Amino acid sequence: MPELPEVETVCRGLEGHLVGRRLTKVTQRRDKLRWPLPENFAARLEGRTVQRLHRRAKFILADLDDGWVWMTHLGMSGRMFIHEGSAPDPGKHDHVLLQTNSGGTVVFQDHRRFGMMDLVQAKHLGKHRLLRDLGPEPLGNEFNGIYLSNALRDRRTPIKSALLDQKTVAGLGNIYVCEALFRTGISPRRFAASVAGRRAERLVPAIRDVLTQAIAKGGSTLRDYVQASGELGYFQHEFAVYGREGEPCIECDQPIKRLIQAGRSTFYCSRCQR
DNA sequence: CGCGCTCCCTGGCCGC
DNA sequence: TGCGGCCAGGGAGCGC
Structure with a gap:
């Protein structure tokens, strides 16, 4: 599910179930996701109260009452489900289950296991290897035309790759x-x-707008092969180019093209985009 | 040193 | 119905 709007949506959805709640029972069903989970992961979460949930880039961060932060990245296929009442029988891809003192259970499911979880001390959060080199938040004040222009000026890579690079934004x-x-x-x-x-000056508001609009629609839900008990996003119905190879451009009717850049599909209109 | 490629993993889908 | 090949929202790590 997860780019910024989807992670933001997940974060907001979890907030009411986790913030101010104590984690009464944590079940870890694998040693590793993308990387090994930290030592005694479940035990270190148990008994802790979640004070705040926030997002940095595509990471979900939960501030705990002992000065540590529980970090989650959803990877390509990670999801969080809220299960009301007693803990469910875990499915094959349900890797972490967290029961709270309200009686509900948060289930982390990730069939491809590109997701990750870690624990880091709040005072060292910014030094975490996965956070320290991140660029500015695209919805924050630091991300503006001057910044983006400077960030792109010396780069010889295509703009598509530069924007996918989390150091740029x-x-x-x-x-x-x-x-x-x-x-x-x-x-x-x-x-x-x-x-x-x-062009950078124009790109900044376009990025902000598309993200803001996607968040307002609850993000985008693709390949929804499992019954989701959680909310679905609806922004996928508003894609102008993504996943629309061969379909007419909404502006000029020319077929949308697909090309591979740095190993990933890019969708675009060769007439409208120059 | 900055870049693109490969790989981590599972599963859906398409064509034969 | 089965099988191979391709594809997938991320991103670290490694060569060139």
Whole structure:
């Protein structure tokens, strides 16, 4: 599910079930997801109260009452389900179950296991290897035309790759990069350096808008092969280019094209995007 | 040193 | 119905 809008949606959905709640029983059903879980992971969470839930890039961060932060990344296929009442019989891909003192259970499910969880001391959060090099939040004040222009100026990679790079801006993924480039009429193949300046100035509001609109729709739900007990997103119905290879461009009717950049599909209109 | 490629993993889908 | 090949929202790590 997860680019910034989806992670933000998950975070908001979990808030009411976790913030102010104590984790009474934590079940860890695997040693590792993408990486090994920390030593005594479940035991270290048990008994803790979640004080705040927030998001940085595509990471979900839960501040605990002992000065530690529980970090989660959903990878490609990670989901969080809320299960009311007693803990469910875990399915094959339900890796972590967290029961709270309200009686509900949060289930982390991830069939591809590219997700991760870790524990880090709050005072060292910014030094965590996965957080320390992240660029600014795209919805924050630090992300503006001047910043983006400078960040792109010396880069010889295509703009598509530069925007997927979490050091440039944190939280964009394949869908929203494709959509933001379409909205600004910028070709995904254009060198990042040539986007510095006026194109970068246009890109910033386009990125903010597409993310804000997606969050308002609850994110995008793709390949919903399991029955979701949680809420679904609806932004996928508003994609202009993502996943629309061969279908007509909404602006000019030309078929949408797909190309591979840095190993990932890019969808774009070769007439509207230059 | 900055870049693209490969790989981690499971499963859906398409064509034969 | 089965099988191989391709594809998937991320991103670390490694060569070039």
